Amino acid sequence: MRSTDWLNRIAQGDVPHAILFAGPKESGQLALARRAAARYLLQTDNTDGLWDSPFYIEPADRSIDAVRDALALVNAEAFGRGRRCILFADAHEMSEASQDVLLKTLEEPPADTLLLLTGTESGLRPTILSRCMVLRAESEPWEAICKRLVSRGVAPDLAECAAKLSDGIEGRAEAFLEPDRLAFRTAAIECIGRLTHRAKPYAALSALCTDTVEEEGEDGASKKGKKVSAERLNAFLDILLSILLDVLRQKNGVTEIRNTDCAALEKNFAAAFTISQIQGMIQIAADAKEMLLYKASPALTADWILAKLP
Secondary structure (H helix, E strand, O other), X not given: OOHHHHHHHHHOOOOOOEEEEEOOHHHXXXXXXXXXXXXXXXXXXXXXXXXXXXXXXXOOOOOHHHHHHHHHHHHHOOOOOOOEEEEEOOHHHOOHHHHHXXXXXXXXXXXXXXXXXXXXXXXXXXXXXXXXXXXXXXXXXXXXXXXXXXXXXOOHHHHHHHHHXXXXXXXXXXXXXXXXXXXXXXXXXXXXXXXXXXXXXXXXXXXXXXXXXXXXXXXXXXXXXXXXXXHHHHHHHHHHHHHHHHHXXXXXXXXXXXXXXXXXXHHHHHHHOOHHHHHHHHHHHHHHHHHHHOOOOHHHHHHHHHHHOO
């Protein structure tokens, strides 16, 4: 069933108590979830009125205190108040403790209350997923996205790469083309390229994944510091995984690749490593992403990745 059909059912109240709008940040699922909230509470597609509604809650963060306070408010005021709605954006980034709090309400949901979540399925507990209706982002063939990007003036080779890496979601292709993203990708590919020469780019990876952050000094004053970012390291791992999966497909006789901007690098990888080595590197990258999900130190994780890679 398409999203427009579900929006109509939501307006009628013909919905389960919890819905996960699953997809990456660029998929437009957050905007769709807010439209669903507006349909449920206000009988309109205009989401502007949500912010003035006392019956709509969208916590500013995913901390355990924010999740607990939002759910406590809904549970306390559920009786005799009509419809209420709470939206947790990027729910997959919740800590285990926050997910525990959310699960208790999902198990015994208050009447006339719609719980909306956005995010990826991989970061949420199976027990939470089992209590939500999952509406996945709609996708389309990469060729259609590529054609539209070219019509907007994007170079054909860049449009093809962006479209193939988008998983059929135009917003992801557009995000790929942002100058900061392209610069990060170029630097990441240079780091990855050193691995074919058995060179471990510790300094390069650290520099690539380091952000300037605000820290509180001993005197209580705010000052700027440097810190390895989990978000940037995750982005690097996504690029590494995508390239390694391309290489693995090539080793198994598949000629079609997604990362068309680094075809030469992938050929070098295919020549330098065996299938079992490529599979081992894929497992290392996947394990590192899981470590970051469970709040491992990004700096230590970056070192662990390079120490493990052949």
